[in-house]
Amino acid sequence: MPLEYADYWKLLDCAFPRVATVFPDCLQAAQAVLGTPALEAYITNARFLGKMGRGAEPILIFLEVWPEVARSMDADAQAPVMDCIRRMWKSPNGNSITPFLQALPSVARRLHSVQQLQSLLEIALDLMQRTTGSIHGIHQTFPSPGLPEFFAQLPSLLGHLSLAGLKNWVDYGVRYYNDHPDRQQEYFSLQSADSRAVLQRERHGSLLVEYERRLAMYLRGLWNIEAQLVAIPDVFDEVRLQISYDDAHGMRLPEVYEALQGISGLDRYRAALSHMAAHRSWSRPMFADNYSPFQRMAIECLEDCRVEYLAMQRYPGLRRIYAALHPVPLEDACDPQLESGLRHRLAMLSRAILDAQHPYRNPQIIEFAKYFHQKMPNASSVEMAELAVTFIVRTHQASDNLARVHFKDSAVSYRDDNRQLWRFIEQGDEEDAFDQPENSLTAEEGTRLPPRHYHEWDYLNQCFRPDWVSVYESLHPSGNSTDIEQLLEKHAALAKRLKKILDLLKPQEKIRIRYQEEGSELDLDIALRSLIDFKSGAMPDPRINMSHQRNGRNIAVLLLLDLSQSLNEKAAGVEQTILELSREAVALLGWAIDKLGDPFAIAGFHSNTRHEVRYQHIKGFTESWDDQVKGRLAAMDAAYSTRMGAALRHAAHYLQKQQAEKKLLLILTDGEPSDVDCQDGLLLIEDARQAVKELEQQAIYAYCINLDAGADAYVSNIFGKHYTIIDKVAQLPEKLPELFISLTR
Numbered sequence: 001m002p003l004e005y006a007d008y009w010k011l012l013d014c015a016f017p018r019v020a021t022v023f024p025d026c027l028q029a030a031q032a033v034l035g036t037p038a039l040e041a042y043i044t045n046a047r048f049l050g051k052m053g054r055g056a057e058p059i060l061i062f063l064e065v066w067p068e069v070a071r072s073m074d075a076d077a078q079a080p081v082m083d084c085i086r087r088m089w090k091s092p093n094g095n096s097i098t099p100f101l102q103a104l105p106s107v108a109r110r111l112h113s114v115q116q117l118q119s120l121l122e123i124a125l126d127l128m129q130r131t132t133g134s135i136h137g138i139h140q141t142f143p144s145p146g147l148p149e150f151f152a153q154l155p156s157l158l159g160h161l162s163l164a165g166l167k168n169w170v171d172y173g174v175r176y177y178n179d180h181p182d183r184q185q186e187y188f189s190l191q192s193a194d195s196r197a198v199l200q201r202e203r204h205g206s207l208l209v210e211y212e213r214r215l216a217m218y219l220r221g222l223w224n225i226e227a228q229l230v231a232i233p234d235v236f237d238e239v240r241l242q243i244s245y246d247d248a249h250g251m252r253l254p255e256v257y258e259a260l261q262g263i264s265g266l267d268r269y270r271a272a273l274s275h276m277a278a279h280r281s282w283s284r285p286m287f288a289d290n291y292s293p294f295q296r297m298a299i300e301c302l303e304d305c306r307v308e309y310l311a312m313q314r315y316p317g318l319r320r321i322y323a324a325l326h327p328v329p330l331e332d333a334c335d336p337q338l339e340s341g342l343r344h345r346l347a348m349l350s351r352a353i354l355d356a357q358h359p360y361r362n363p364q365i366i367e368f369a370k371y372f373h374q375k376m377p378n379a380s381s382v383e384m385a386e387l388a389v390t391f392i393v394r395t396h397q398a399s400d401n402l403a404r405v406h407f408k409d410s411a412v413s414y415r416d417d418n419r420q421l422w423r424f425i426e427q428g429d430e431e432d433a434f435d436q437p438e439n440s441l442t443a444e445e446g447t448r449l450p451p452r453h454y455h456e457w458d459y460l461n462q463c464f465r466p467d468w469v470s471v472y473e474s475l476h477p478s479g480n481s482t483d484i485e486q487l488l489e490k491h492a493a494l495a496k497r498l499k500k501i502l503d504l505l506k507p508q509e510k511i512r513i514r515y516q517e518e519g520s521e522l523d524l525d526i527a528l529r530s531l532i533d534f535k536s537g538a539m540p541d542p543r544i545n546m547s548h549q550r551n552g553r554n555i556a557v558l559l560l561l562d563l564s565q566s567l568n569e570k571a572a573g574v575e576q577t578i579l580e581l582s583r584e585a586v587a588l589l590g591w592a593i594d595k596l597g598d599p600f601a602i603a604g605f606h607s608n609t610r611h612e613v614r615y616q617h618i619k620g621f622t623e624s625w626d627d628q629v630k631g632r633l634a635a636m637d638a639a640y641s642t643r644m645g646a647a648l649r650h651a652a653h654y655l656q657k658q659q660a661e662k663k664l665l666l667i668l669t670d671g672e673p674s675d676v677d678c679q680d681g682l683l684l685i686e687d688a689r690q691a692v693k694e695l696e697q698q699a700i701y702a703y704c705i706n707l708d709a710g711a712d713a714y715v716s717n718i719f720g721k722h723y724t725i726i727d728k729v730a731q732l733p734e735k736l737p738e739l740f741i742s743l744t745r
Contacts, residue, residue, distance in 0.1 A: 011043045016056040019063070022451075022612050025472050026063040029450030033067050038075035042066055045082050052089050054097060060611040061101040064451055064470045072108035077117055084121045092143040093128055099151035100124075105453060105467040106155035110209050112230040112250070116163065123167050124150065130174045131184065145181040146173060146188035153190050155466045157199075159209060162231075162256040165202035172198045205256040206265025215269055222315065223277040231255035244416040246276045260413065261324045271321045271414035278307035279420060284381045288422040291389070294342060294400065298388035300418040301346040302372065305353045306384050309376050319354075326351055327409035331360050334406040336399045345395055347410040364395050381421075449473055452653075454646045456610070459686035469610045469646040476604065476616040479635030481627035487587045491733055498592055498737055512546050519545030555744055556621065556658035557593060557600040559586065560651050562669035563616070564606050567638035571729035578670055578707060579638050581729055585736040586633060586668075592737045594625035598744070599658060602629075603651060604636060607643035609677040614640075615650050621658060644673040644718075645687035648702070652695050663700045664743065668736070670707040670729075672714045689718045703743060705736065 008027055014020070030042055050059035069077065081104070088097050111117050127150060133142030150170070157166055173195065177184035186192040190199070208215075208231045219225045228250030232242050242254040253272055257265035283303060288296060312319045328351055334344040345365070352358040352369040360366065368391050375383055453467040488495060514523055523546040530540035567579040574581075586602065593600045602618040618636065619629045648667070655663050673684035695702045704723040706715050715723045726735050 008039075008043050011040070012047050012050070014047065014050045014059065016050065016059070018056050018609060018611065019050065019059055021608065022060070022470070022472065023063065025449075025451060026067070029067040030063075030070075032450065033070045034075050038070070038078065041075075041078055045078060048082070049085070049097075052094075054094055057098050058101060061098065064611060065101065065105045065453070065467065067450060068105050068453065068467075069108040072105070073112060073117065074114050077108075077114045080114070080118050080121055084125060087125060088128065088147075091128065091132055091140055093132060093147055095143055096128070096147045096151055099148050102465075102467065103151050103154045107158065110155070110158040112228065116231060116255075119163050120166075123163070123170055127170050127174060131178055145185045146177075149185055149189035153188065156190070156463070160199060160203050160207070162205075162207060164256075165204070169195075169198050169202050205258040206269065208253055208255050208257075208269065211266055211269060214266075215273060218270060219273055219277060223274070223281065225277050225280060227251045229253060244272045244276065244414075246279065246416055246420050251276050263321055263324050267321050268325065268414060271318070271325060272416070274311055274315070274318055275304070275308065275414055276416050278311040279303075279416070279418075282307050282310050282381075283421060285421060285423050286381065286385060287425060289425050291385075292392075294392050294396075295389050296422070297342065298346060298392050299385045300421060301350055302384045302388045302391075303381055303418070303421060304412070304415050305350055305372065306376065306379060306381070308354070313377060322414070323355055325414050326354055326412055328355075328359070329409040331362060333408060336397055338399075338402070339404050339406040340400050340402045341397065341406055342392075342400045343410040344406045344408075347412075349391070350412065364391075368394075452650065454649045456645060457687040457690035459683065460680075469613055469643065471613045471615050471646050471650045473615040473617065473650070476618045476632040477635050478628065478631040479633075481630035481634060483634040484583075484587045484630035487584050488591060491584065491588055494734055494737075495588065495591065498588075498741075499595070514546045515541075515543040516545045516547050517543050519547040521546055554661040555598050555664060556655060556660035556662070557598055557664045557666065557740075557744075558621075558651055558655045559589065559600065559602045559666045559668065560647060561586065561602070561604040561618075561636075562606070562642050562644070562667070562671075563604040563636065563638045564642040564671070565639055566670055573728070574730045576730075578729055579636070581732045582668060583633060583636055584733040586636075587630075588733055588737050589740055590619070590625055590629075590633070592740065596744075599660070601654065602633070605643075605647035605650075606638065606640040607646070607675050608640045609675060610643065610646075613643050613646045613650075615647060621654070641675040642669065642671060642673050643675045643684060644669070645684065645691040648688065648691040648695065652698055652700050655700055656698050662744075665695065665700055665702045666740065666743075667702065667704045668707075669704065672708070672711070673718075685714050685718060692719055705739065707732065 005024065005027065009023065012019075012023065014023075030039055034042055046059050046062050049062050050056070052058070066078070085097055085100070088094060088100070107117070107120065111120065124147070128144050128147050131144040131146055132140045133144075134140045157169070161169060173184065173187040176194075177187050183192065187195040190196060208229060212229050215229060216227075219227060227246075230250045230252050232244075232252050232254050244254070245252045251273065253269060257268040259265055260268060263271075286299070291299065308318075308322060312322070327347065329344055329347045331348065334341040345362075348358075348360055348362065348365050349368055352360055352365050353372050358369075368387070371387060375387065379387075449472075451470040451472050454469045454471060455464040455466050456468040457463075458465050513519075515526065516523075523544055526541060526546075527544040530542070530544050534540040561582065563579075567582060568577055570576070571578050571581055590600070590602065599621045600619070601621045604616045604618060605614060607613040618632045619625070623629055644667075648665070651665055655665055672681070673688045674681065675684060678684055692702050702719060702722060704715060704719045706723060706725050707729050708715075709725070709727045711723075711725050715725070724735075724739060726732055
């Protein structure tokens with residue numbers, strides 16, 4: 001029976017105030033992806049992290065990121081992750097737990113499977129064991145210098161290296177810098193030339209993570225298939241051939257492909273995906289209990305040939321790739337007296353079916369290749385099974401039962417293991433069909449949204465910190481809408497003056513576009529002129545129609561309000577607070593934009609460390625300027641700090657979806673970006689500056705209205721020339737609407 005919220009909070013048993021504020025949102029996000037046992041384990045593990053003596057950071061990060069990790073991977077990943085954390089906690093490497101947890105979302109997006117995650121954790125634990133210092137080799141006393149740096153760089157490393165390459169890169173750093181703590185730290189933070197050189201050396205072939213998005217689009221565009229692409233790790237199993245396979249969790253592919261026979265790694269991935277997609281499109285499962293192992297092997301071979309034949313009929317360009325990658329077994333390579341030659345014969349048959357210019361003289365190979373082409377393209381999986389059984393009967397040799405099997409040139413690298421072709425009666429499929437994934441969150445429970453994680457720019461290291469900031473969004477509580485009506489009456493004279501300007505900016509009526517060959521109406525003047533020309537024997541003008549278009553504005557506006565604690569201070573020269581003046585200004589601006597008819601939204605933000613950036617919706621783009629929106633604006637209050645970069649990125653997430661020629665993001669703030677967990681004041685300024693650059697790349701025009709008289713020192717660094725400083729805050733209700741009109745004129 002699922003527990004209630006109070007039970008989960010009691011089970012967490014945490015006294016950190018920062019955890020209490022975000023726990024309801026994190027719990028709801030976890031309930032959406034975790035079943036009851038996994039959810040209870042999630043709370044229990046979070047409790048351990050909160051009580052291990054490392055402050056609030058580990059438990060906050062775990063509560064925020066684990067739902068996303070479970071969505072990308074699986075809830076079963078909790079056990080190996082917590083085992084790794086406990087081993088770090090029991091060693092002097094407790095300082096590495098926080099960067100490890102911070103890297104988990106990026107790692108989960110890269111690896112997808114618990115198997116790969118376990119391989120990665122083994123690499124990390126081996127690094128920890130070999131680089132943790134000890135006194136006289138008895139007790140581990142000094143933490144590993146490279147382990148925290150390794151976790152910090154892990155998202156970037158996984159984007160460039162396979163797990164096998166990562167293991168080699170780590171081994172090199174441990175081998176040569178184990179006795180040099182400073183140089184080891186430089187190596188694992190990718191600051192040394194040696195580290196980058198080894199990284200480049202180990203980065204070979206084509207990584208699946210590098211082309212995952214392109215390959216997913218390839219599947220969607222050419223095969224109309226949506227599938228998760230999951231890499232098969234090859235770190236600790238370098239001898240066994242990595243064979244693709246397709247199961248309920250996605251299409252599994254080797255994590256790296258080298259170029260082979262003139263075919264690039266990317267084309268090898270395309271060949272493997274096209275083969276599995278062809279199976280999904282045309283193959284039908286059969287009961288394996290009806291066939292012997294030899295018969296199943298032959299059926300798989302001929303079914304592979306059948307779906308490839310159909311794929312090449314649809315996309316002829318695949319033939320070149322298949323022909324280059326398919327091996328050409330030598331006819332006399334297998335000695336039937338000493339080796340089992342069934343795999344060898346099937347490989348020759350497959351090559352003969354694919355290549356009409358094959359070199360084989362074996363009459364049985366030629367005969368069955370001919371039978372195959374006679375049955376295609378209308379043959380089914382069942383007919384291929386019948387042909388395969390006949391092939392086994394006709395070509396069987398006594399040596400096929402020998403333990404020594406001839407493998408040379410018999411494996412086709414782009415083909416999968418065909419597990420999707422078979423069903424097994426003895427496994428009890430009937431019972432498994434009733435198993436359903438457990439989900440303890442009903443549609444009616446709660447209205448909160450899960451946190452969104454955004455990167456943050458680190459100007460010191462010139463790189464992004466992935467998934468660093470957690471943004472919680474909600475609908476702003478409502479208040480009394482009559483308060484806003486009273487504010488508009490207070491500024492009636494200003495509103496009357498603005499209305500004259502707004503009338504000039506309003507979209508005008510439709511305008512005619514004449515001389516159109518196709519249009520919505522017949523242009524009588526041109527039509528009569530063309531008729532006269534036709535009657536007189538001249539060439540008539542075919543452009544006898546006209547259409548209309550509206551002579552209007554095409555702009556979307558989002559007003560982002562800084563609702564930090566400093567807005568509660570009184571403005572200079574008046575009795576009102578900056579918040580009250582801002583409310584008046586926003587009310588007038590909302591009234592003005594509503595009169596113009598532009599789609600606009602209003603949102604506010606404040607922050608309490610990177611773990612809690614609150615983004616509150618006051619008005620959405622699809623909402624009208626009504627009493628409900630005015631009530632939210634009336635209840636607007638201010639608290640905490642100003643982490644501007646994350647708020648800008650989240651606002652751009654909504655503004656980018658608007659269908660408008662111009663997208664304007666107005667930021668109203670009274671100070672520089674800051675937060676209580678950031679001692680370096682320049683850090684958040686540089687992050688906001690980077691966020692503005694990202695907005696420019698998305699064709700979003702950001703403009704700042706700053707109420708700080710000393711803002712010149714930092715605001716130009718963030719927004720360039722796109723800002724205005726209003727020294728006299730009392731003039732804000734008058735200046736803000738006029739500024740908007742000037743920006744959108």
